[in-house]
Amino acid sequence: MRVAVIGAGIVGVTSAYELAADGHEVTVFERRGSVAAEASFANAGVVAPGHVAPWATPGLPWQVMSQLFRKHAGLRVSPSLGTSGLRWVWRSWRASSPHSYRSNRARLQRLARYSKERLNHLTKTLQLDYERADGYLVLLRSAQDASKAQASLAMLTDAGVRFQLLDAEHCRRVEPGLNPEAELHAGIHLAQDEVGNCRQFALLLREQAERLGATFRFNTTVQSIEPGKTPRVTKVYAPMEESTWLNPDAVKLEGPPTDVLPFEPETESFDAVVVCAALGAADLLRPHGIKLPLAPVYGYSVTAPLRNLHIHPDVGPRAAVLDERYKVAVSRFGTRLRVSGSAELGGTLQRNNEASLNTLYKVLNDWFPGAAHMSQAQVWKGARPTLPDGPPVLGASGIAGVWLNLGHGANGWALACGSGRVLADAIGGRAASIDVEGLGVERLHL
Numbered sequence: 254m255r256v257a258v259i260g261a262g263i264v265g266v267t268s269a270y271e272l273a274a275d276g277h278e279v280t281v282f283e284r285r286g287s288v289a290a291e292a293s294f295a296n297a298g299v300v301a302p303g304h305v306a307p308w309a310t311p312g313l314p315w316q317v318m319s320q321l322f323r324k325h326a327g328l329r330v331s332p333s334l335g336t337s338g339l340r341w342v343w344r345s346w347r348a349s350s351p352h353s354y355r356s357n358r359a360r361l362q363r364l365a366r367y368s369k370e371r372l373n374h375l376t377k378t379l380q381l382d383y384e385r386a387d388g389y390l391v392l393l394r395s396a397q398d399a400s401k402a403q404a405s406l407a408m409l410t411d412a413g414v415r416f417q418l419l420d421a422e423h424c425r426r427v428e429p430g431l432n433p434e435a436e437l438h439a440g441i442h443l444a445q446d447e448v449g450n451c452r453q454f455a456l457l458l459r460e461q462a463e464r465l466g467a468t469f470r471f472n473t474t475v476q477s478i479e480p481g482k483t484p485r486v487t488k489v490y491a492p493m494e495e496s497t498w499l500n501p502d503a504v505k506l507e508g509p510p511t512d513v514l515p516f517e518p519e520t521e522s523f524d525a526v527v528v529c530a531a532l533g534a535a536d537l538l539r540p541h542g543i544k545l546p547l548a549p550v551y552g553y554s555v556t557a558p559l560r561n562l563h564i565h566p567d568v569g570p571r572a573a574v575l576d577e578r579y580k581v582a583v584s585r586f587g588t589r590l591r592v593s594g595s596a597e598l599g600g601t602l603q604r605n606n607e608a609s610l611n612t613l614y615k616v617l618n619d620w621f622p623g624a625a626h627m628s629q630a631q632v633w634k635g636a637r638p639t640l641p642d643g644p645p646v647l648g649a650s651g652i653a654g655v656w657l658n659l660g661h662g663a664n665g666w667a668l669a670c671g672s673g674r675v676l677a678d679a680i681g682g683r684a685a686s687i688d689v690e691g692l693g694v695e696r697l698h699l
């Protein structure tokens with residue numbers, strides 16, 4: 254089949270690879286100049302299936318209220334949320350009953366476990382090297398934090414996740430770079446979990462997809478989709494401004510030379526179209542009656558080279574740690590560290606909230622003071638493409654020839670490899686290897 258994939262974030266790239274591996278003729282359209290240039294660009298890189306959970310947790314309104322006036326809050330709501338934002342919060346709140354939360358968490362964790370297996374399989378068979386490391390340590394600063402974490406521990410046990418509860422001394426053995434003076438009560442160690450550079454993986458998997466015959470067309474914005482037995486996409490070559498992105502790695506721009514402007518929109522037919530356009534999907538699907546309740550949940554990361562690695566090999570984290578109180582992760586990527594976190598509803602991608610960044614700096618300074626060259630730090634703000642109930646939408650769209658793989662929220666890297674495989678199986682008419690109940694678009698009652 255001739256298949257078009259719209260969007261080359263981590264989800265589009267894994268979908269393209271799996272489809273090409275099944276023998277389809279794949280063309281990927283991406284409006285930016287490279288793969289993984291939006292939400293997949295500089296995330297925390299954590300792949301921890303037991304920790305994958307919906308944003309809509311029981312007690313959500315209380316959590317929002319309790320963080321409103323805190324200096325260092327993991328969650329921030331902008332006063333300029335607007336009616337669509339408020340509607341999204343309302344839908345989230347409705348999905349946060351204990352019953353809905355448990356069902357959605359089970360759906361997410363099933364997909365995340367499968368995804369990790371698929372990630373590990375691809376890494377091994379294709380020999381992909383993307384700055385990965387094993388292990389994830391959740392840091393509990395105080396006895397109070399530890400008692401609040403009891404509910405998470407019960408969930409991990411329920412889900413059959415293997416973990417160890419460690420005292421402070423053991424935590425410091427697992428992560429010797431932790432500040433010996435920082436207040437640390439205990440930690441939850443998930444040795445099976447891992448951290449890896451999502452963007453680097455996307456770059457490598459793109460090459461593998463191309464080896465299998467897939468074509469990537471960058472700087473190409475899909476303007477519309479015409480559903481049908483042979484669905485059509487109308488797209489235009491239009492290079493976008495990349496300068497607003499502070500890139501830890503240089504982004505290579507690709508595409509035809511700009512001196513042949515202006516470019517006219519062109520229409521092309523396929524046998525199937527897969528929408529992996531994250532937040533860009535809403536505009537493409539609305540004309541066909543699919544009103545996706547997607548919201549950007551903003552977060553930040555700061556990436557910096559580690560200091561004096563040759564003298565102190567234990568500087569910075571060995572893999573990834575999460576400060577449970579502030580929900581901020583510090584991850585290792587080769588010779589760099591990255592501190593990431595914050596969840597902001599409302600605001601814009603272009604404008605940073607200094608208070609959120611200050612929380613990241615505080616956590617980094619508490620746990621790994623002086624570990625990185627902060628004068629060379631690169632700040633990034635990304636938008637998690639989030640549906641109000643948590644799981645992504647995966648499978649047939651209900652309109653002829655159009656398939657969906659989007660809305661992966663805070664866990665797109667952890668879910669991408671499994672989502673790509675499930676999608677390719679569905680297009681190929683095969684049953685998925687996991688139960689995909691509750692991942693379809695029909696659950697959103699559009």
Ligand SMILES: Cc1cc2nc3c(=O)[nH]c(=O)nc-3n(C[C@H](O)[C@H](O)[C@H](O)COP(=O)(O)OP(=O)(O)OC[C@H]3O[C@@H](n4cnc5c(N)ncnc54)[C@H](O)[C@@H]3O)c2cc1C
Nearest residue numbers: 260262264284292293297299475533552635664665666667
């Ligand atoms: C601070 C932060 C930390 C995070 N940490 C983690 C983590 O530790 N673990 C984890 O699993 N997840 C994490 N995430 C979430 C994860 O990064 C996202 O879920 C994931 O990147 C989403 O991937 P995607 O491919 O769906 O979206 P994107 O990467 O945004 O890709 C969508 C692509 O579609 C393109 N596009 C859109 N519209 C069009 C159009 N009309 N035509 C052509 N192209 C189009 C866009 O340009 C974009 O490249 C984090 C996110 C943030 C912000």
